[in-house]
Amino acid sequence: MNSFTYERASNLEAAVREGARAGTYYLGAGTNLLDLMKGGVERPLRLIDVTRLPLAEIEELPDGGLRIGAMVTNADAASHPLVTSRYPLLSQALLSGASGQLRNMATTGGNLLQRTRCSYFYDTAFSACNKRRPGSGCAALEGYNRMHAILGASDKCIAVHPSDMAVALAALDATVRVSGPNGERAIPMRDFHRLPGDTPQQDTTLEHGELITSVDLPPSRFSKAYYLKLRDRASYAFALVSVAAALEMDGERIKAARVALGGVAHKPWRAMRSEEILAGSAIQDDSLRKAAAAAVEGAKGYRDNKFKIELAQRAIVRALRTAGGVA
Numbered sequence: 053m054n055s056f057t058y059e060r061a062s063n064l065e066a067a068v069r070e071g072a073r074a075g076t077y078y079l080g081a082g083t084n085l086l087d088l089m090k091g092g093v094e095r096p097l098r099l100i101d102v103t104r105l106p107l108a109e110i111e112e113l114p115d116g117g118l119r120i121g122a123m124v125t126n127a128d129a130a131s132h133p134l135v136t137s138r139y140p141l142l143s144q145a146l147l148s149g150a151s152g153q154l155r156n157m158a159t160t161g162g163n164l165l166q167r168t169r170c171s172y173f174y175d176t177a178f179s180a181c182n183k184r185r186p187g188s189g190c191a192a193l194e195g196y197n198r199m200h201a202i203l204g205a206s207d208k209c210i211a212v213h214p215s216d217m218a219v220a221l222a223a224l225d226a227t228v229r230v231s232g233p234n235g236e237r238a239i240p241m242r243d244f245h246r247l248p249g250d251t252p253q254q255d256t257t258l259e260h261g262e263l264i265t266s267v268d269l270p271p272s273r274f275s276k277a278y279y280l281k282l283r284d285r286a287s288y289a290f291a292l293v294s295v296a297a298a299l300e301m302d303g304e305r306i307k308a309a310r311v312a313l314g315g316v317a318h319k320p321w322r323a324m325r326s327e328e329i330l331a332g333s334a335i336q337d338d339s340l341r342k343a344a345a346a347a348v349e350g351a352k353g354y355r356d357n358k359f360k361i362e363l364a365q366r367a368i369v370r371a372l373r374t375a376g377g378v379a
C-alpha cells in the first residue's frame with residue numbers, strides 16, 4: 053500500500069472542496085476501496101473520510117418517494133419499514149448481497165461505486181487490464197471469463213458490475229444525487245454507470261470531486277416484485293445472472309413492467325425492449341419468453357460464459373412468474 057494522507061471532513065462543503073484536489077478519494081466504509089488499496093490496484097494520495105457527514109437518514113419525499121442517504125448502511129436500508137413496504141425489490145436485492153457483516157458496514161454510496169470483481173483487475177500480476185492500466189489489453193478476452201459480460205462489452209473490457217443493489221435501483225428508476233465543485237446535480241440511475249467502450253477505466257459519469265449524497269426513489273408503482281440472483285453458492289457470492297423484476301398490474305394483465313439484469317454487463321442492464329413487450333400482456337409463458345429473448349438481443353458469449361445467454365432468459369421468465377405470483 054502506498055503512503056497517503058487522511059483527513060476527516062467536518063461538513064459537506066469542506067469535503068467537496070478537498071475532494072476536488074488531484075489524487076483524492078472519498079472514504080466511506082471502505083469495504084471495497086481498502087481492499088483495492090491493499091492490493092495496489094488503487095493508489096490514492098489523500099483520503100477524505102465522509103463517515104461523519106449527515107448523510108445517513110432515510111426520509112419520505114413530498115411526492116411520496118423516498119430519499120436514502122449515501123451513508124445509510126445496506127443492512128439499515130434493507131430493513132427500513134418504508135423500504136420493505138414500498139420497495140421490496142430493493143430490500144430483497146440488498147439482502148442477497150455480500151454477508152451480514154459486510155451489509156452492516158457497506159453504504160448506499162459505496163455500493164454504487166464498488167469496482168468490478170474481475171480477477172484480472174484485482175491481480176496486479178496480470179499486466180493486461182485496461183480498467184487498471186489503460187492501453188494494456190484485456191486478459192479476460194482469452195482468459196477465464198465465466199463471470200464476465202455478455203451484453204454491452206467491448207474489445208477493451210468484458211468485466212461486469214458486481215452490485216445487487218444497483219440492479220434494483222435501475223429497475224425502480226432511481227436518481228443519484230451528487231454534490232461537487234460545480235454544485236449539485238441529479239443523475240438518473242440508468243445513466244450513472246458507463247459501458248466500457250474505449251475507456252473502461254471510467255466506471256461512472258461522476259465528475260472529479262463529486263460526492264454521492266443520496267439516492268432518490270420515485271413513488272412506488274409496482275405492487276409485485278422479485279429479485280432473483282443465480283450464483284455458484286447460496287450466499288456471499290457474486291451473481292452469474294440476476295434479475296430485478298417489478299410489475300404494475302391491471303387485473304390479470306401487466307400494465308407496466310420493469311426488468312433489469314445484473315452479472316451480464318459493465319452496468320446494471322435495463323431491458324427496455326422486454327418491458328415494452330410485457331406491457332398489456334398476461335403473465336403467460338409465451339409472452340414472458342418473448343420478453344426474455346428480447347433482453348439478450350445482441351448478446352455475445354465468450355469461451356466460458358456462453359451459457360449465460362440461455363441462463364439469463366430462463367432467469368427472466370422465472371423472476372417474472374414469481375413476481376406475478378404464478379407458480
